[in-house]
Amino acid sequence: MKVRKPKIVVLGAGYGGLMTVTRLQKQIGSNDAEIVLVNKNDYHYETTWLHEASAGTLHHDRVRYAITDVIDKSRVQFIQDTAEKVDLEAKKVLLKNGEVTYDYLVVALGGAPETFGIPGLDKYAFSITNVNSARQIREHIEYQFATYKVEQGEKPERLTIVVGGAGFTGIEFLGELGNRIPELCKEYDIDQTLVKVICVEAAPTALPGFDPELVEYATAQLERKNIEFRIGTAIKEATPEGIIVAKGEDETEEIKAGTVVWAAGVRGNPIIEASGFENMRGRVKVDPDLRAPGQPDVFVIGDCSLVINEEINRPYPPTAQIAMQQGELVAANLARIVQGKSDLETFTFENKGTVCSLGDDDAIGVVFGKKMTGTKAAFMKKMIDNRALYMIGGVSLTMKKGKFNLL
């Protein structure tokens, strides 16, 4: 009697999902399991490069590649559709245009902006979320500059860009803006001294958790590019005209701005809550083998998952690095399952380091425990970006999409 092949469904073709699928297609024989990948777009995008596309320093086609470039079509069935809910009871996923059943599921759907209930942010602020939103931010800024010129300077706030949040994404976006503003001023015949870029951060420091010496380097470098920091300043509201920030105990201040980009928070995909997983802000605190608690057939990885860093008893921040390592482990565990093994491997995050770029030509970072700044760190950043391509798509993808302007 021939046993039906188990069906593995992977939701999402981000870092975690694609790593899972590209490993699975090598590790599982075609008779052992069916592999299905579901993704909204027919392309993968580099979430960690989106700040470049948003600023307009890198074209959005450079930050994405076709999913069919990296999957083995004879082994993986690709469904282009949007996952809307997981029916854990019936073991199926409801899609916008259909549904797909599974024996084993990997939820790797990424994050969503977290606005912490601040009024107006969802309506009047942009988020660096995906290719579409990055492209819109780029175009919005350009349209503001073009319109300023037509209005003959009537509304100087069109040349003001507020970035909410001095975390990783905020700082990297500011670094790109620092390089982009001079180009924009040339393109739109605008006096550069009229442009304001203001970073508003509620926490008492930029880049919380980073080495303070590196943080100081980063802010000083960005200030040299005329970026203004308002640290320890909370955004109270976003409006069609800009933002309202807290000032002292009871007062507020309006900062008029043609462009507000919210880069301060990420939560898990709304599908997590919609499907009834136990969660914290859309993230599932996964078991050591990366399965959702009480769901032996469902793995959750990437921004939808929560893994505690035991050393400091706080969750690891959601990064591409951790998502890819999770994808590798989930592929290995699924391989064990379909091969009839019952003991699964447990996940340990191996932090290879973190580099935060400050534009194409500058960065700060800690790599294998070593602090670095400037062009050396910028070089490391590009190597990290290239490594992500290599891990998922091998040499050919790296050659096609990699960053080789290595200073």
Place this chain on the structure above:
Amino acid sequence: MKVRKPKIVVLGAGYGGLMTVTRLQKQIGSNDAEIVLVNKNDYHYETTWLHEASAGTLHHDRVRYAITDVIDKSRVQFIQDTAEKVDLEAKKVLLKNGEVTYDYLVVALGGAPETFGIPGLDKYAFSITNVNSARQIREHIEYQFATYKVEQGEKPERLTIVVGGAGFTGIEFLGELGNRIPELCKEYDIDQTLVKVICVEAAPTALPGFDPELVEYATAQLERKNIEFRIGTAIKEATPEGIIVAKGEDETEEIKAGTVVWAAGVRGNPIIEASGFENMRGRVKVDPDLRAPGQPDVFVIGDCSLVINEEINRPYPPTAQIAMQQGELVAANLARIVQGKSDLETFTFENKGTVCSLGDDDAIGVVFGKKMTGTKAAFMKKMIDNRALYMIGGVSLTMKKGKFNLL
């Protein structure tokens, strides 16, 4: 006794103004007169190429050049300022940041959009007027496409572009859009069948005054590029959502559109009315020697002037060709005046032909009485564009800014 040198002031560095100045600096000795050129920008732009910059098919830096590239700085004083009013009594021009007196004045300030009192057009429609407005139209369309994608198709009208007017500018702009839309769809991942480009024209035909056979060729070619014509349809109003057009006797119809470009009318510069010249829609019906009636020291040329075509007893349409011919004649007449001659030459328009482009690769035209279409006409169009550069700036300017992608 040394007589004070007369001071010639030329307002505007468009086709007429620059032709006047570049001829004057050759024809008048440095002891004979002082020459002053006043212009808002430090650059000249090719008004007849603005539809390309507006559609995004040619970068706006390709349609302009520095005024200092063509004037002889030892002979001509350039003032970058905006003329606001001519004080004919006191023989001076009030500028935004000062004033300038003159002995002889050339008003070559170009036109302004004529909206014929249709409500909302000035507020909600764009006009292809100058470099700033062209750049804004380009960016506006791109922003609409980017936003459509972020909204996941919620507002299909973002992909609708209405062009008001099927005259020369309207048709040339449509031709560029026809070529640009496929590029935009690729850039923004949009299905081309969702894009609508609609030309609304109140007159009973496109390109009134053109040979009907050529008009038919033009509209058929544009329709092949998915452009829809609503001929004999009057715009009643422009709104934030699009336009309202007349339908039958009493009814109206709304056309929702993210972008409305008004390309149907040109009047003279408002300064003509503000300064008390006799005028019709901001245009001065000039004497045969191109002086304003009753103003022996003031010449008016280009879009601010009105010259009657005696053959049909109607004004010649304002074109670059007529403005440049007027500039040549005014320079010659001013040379006669400063040399003490009292008889001035009279103006006769020599129509060398007209070519209307339908994109980079197609056109219709009548040149030296000969009808032509297609690539041959497109070639002629580029030769005409290059000729304007040559007439004002000689070989070096033509080499620098000319169109040499001659199919």
